[in-house]
Amino acid sequence: MTETTAEAVAGPGANPRDEFGRALRDLRISVTDRCNFRCPYCMPEEIFDEAFPFQKRGEILRFEEIVRLARLFASLGVEKLRLTGGEPLLRAQLPRLIEELVGLDGIRDVALTTNAVLLPRHADALKAAGLHRVTISLDALDPEVFGRMSGGRGDPEQVFDGIAAAERASLTPIKINCVVQRATNEDQIVPLARRFHGTGHILRFIEYMDVGTTNSWDLSQVVPASEILERIGEAFAIEPVDPNYAGEVARRYRYSDGGGEIGIIASVSQPFCGGCTRARISADGKLFTCLFGSEGRDLREPLREGASDEALLERIAGTWLRRRDRYSEERAERAPARARRKVEMFQIGG
Numbered sequence: 001m002t003e004t005t006a007e008a009v010a011g012p013g014a015n016p017r018d019e020f021g022r023a024l025r026d027l028r029i030s031v032t033d034r035c036n037f038r039c040p041y042c043m044p045e046e047i048f049d050e051a052f053p054f055q056k057r058g059e060i061l062r063f064e065e066i067v068r069l070a071r072l073f074a075s076l077g078v079e080k081l082r083l084t085g086g087e088p089l090l091r092a093q094l095p096r097l098i099e100e101l102v103g104l105d106g107i108r109d110v111a112l113t114t115n116a117v118l119l120p121r122h123a124d125a126l127k128a129a130g131l132h133r134v135t136i137s138l139d140a141l142d143p144e145v146f147g148r149m150s151g152g153r154g155d156p157e158q159v160f161d162g163i164a165a166a167e168r169a170s171l172t173p174i175k176i177n178c179v180v181q182r183a184t185n186e187d188q189i190v191p192l193a194r195r196f197h198g199t200g201h202i203l204r205f206i207e208y209m210d211v212g213t214t215n216s217w218d219l220s221q222v223v224p225a226s227e228i229l230e231r232i233g234e235a236f237a238i239e240p241v242d243p244n245y246a247g248e249v250a251r252r253y254r255y256s257d258g259g260g261e262i263g264i265i266a267s268v269s270q271p272f273c274g275g276c277t278r279a280r281i282s283a284d285g286k287l288f289t290c291l292f293g294s295e296g297r298d299l300r301e302p303l304r305e306g307a308s309d310e311a312l313l314e315r316i317a318g319t320w321l322r323r324r325d326r327y328s329e330e331r332a333e334r335a336p337a338r339a340r341r342k343v344e345m346f347q348i349g350g
């Protein structure tokens, strides 16, 4: 696919499709690569210590740069935005950014993924700025297991305070994400299901993924969706629910007794690349078309060198048009090459 074709397709209202026919619908924006946790599966603290060169203030995109990019992405068909990180609530004045994003033409959903520790402080301002909803990460109810999975930072009570603040601010429906790791928190699956049964919050279990290169991922550490469902099924009667929309990442289930809904994100055992309509921008302005990408396409330099909207659109649409990513399907077909460098989860935010 040539830039010329990209240019032709990237007019206002155009909706580029990648080489496998997938449209561009969702954009995840990382607003910082810093975090107040050190979850070993994401930012192991032996590597991400005080000496680690996190991005400096001038290196990360300014709010007006993010808003400009989001507007351009919206003109290419993006309808949903998610702010993430690192820990997005570490970014100063985040509500100012949200206020601008929710007002963009074509954007109908703006969400935030957070470890929730700072939510009690910010929930009201986020709601007032127009944020629609939050996804909160919680890997364990047991404080000792939680401690191990957060790198010794925070405790479950802080997360529950964050959930309560999100409820009070009506940042709902709240989704709760739990990454399941063999021999680490698999015994937390049923207690978490019990805790959120009947609350109206949607608990989602995520298979542990081989994102990045620092977390020593191994297939033996993945608890497959089938086993997660089996464990929940031993405690509750559950039944599958149709997807909300084509390409929904989580497989949905509901408790037969009316206790609400859960989701399973089976990216390893049942990959969903065929319906993947998601792009990601790192905090320093690189465009990634896959969670397992190596090199992003730089958008910051053209932004700062005064590129026109047309030139930026051409760069974004051109990248999407050439997209052939299907990493998780390839992983399922054959073990991926070990040596390849991949972007880290905290850089693009999951």
Ligand code: SAM
Pocket (backbone or CB within 6 Å): 035, 041, 042, 084, 085, 086, 087, 088, 113, 114, 115, 135, 136, 137, 177, 178, 179, 206, 207, 208, 209, 210, 211, 215, 345, 346, 349, 350
């Ligand atoms: N700091 C925020 C948080 O933890 O919610 C937002 C960024 S975090 C990278 C986004 C999500 O990615 C979290 O729910 C986290 O549990 C998940 N995650 C990180 N590393 C992962 C991995 N290796 N496999 C599966 N999920 C992962």
Ligand code: SF4
Pocket (backbone or CB within 6 Å): 035, 036, 037, 038, 039, 042, 043, 085, 086, 087, 115, 137, 345, 346
């Ligand atoms: Fe931080 Fe989220 Fe990564 Fe944990 S998963 S280290 S909270 S960015």
Ligand code: SF4
Pocket (backbone or CB within 6 Å): 272, 273, 274, 276, 289, 290, 291, 292, 325, 326, 327, 328, 329
């Ligand atoms: Fe999308 Fe890449 Fe994940 Fe496949 S592996 S679903 S292409 S992000």
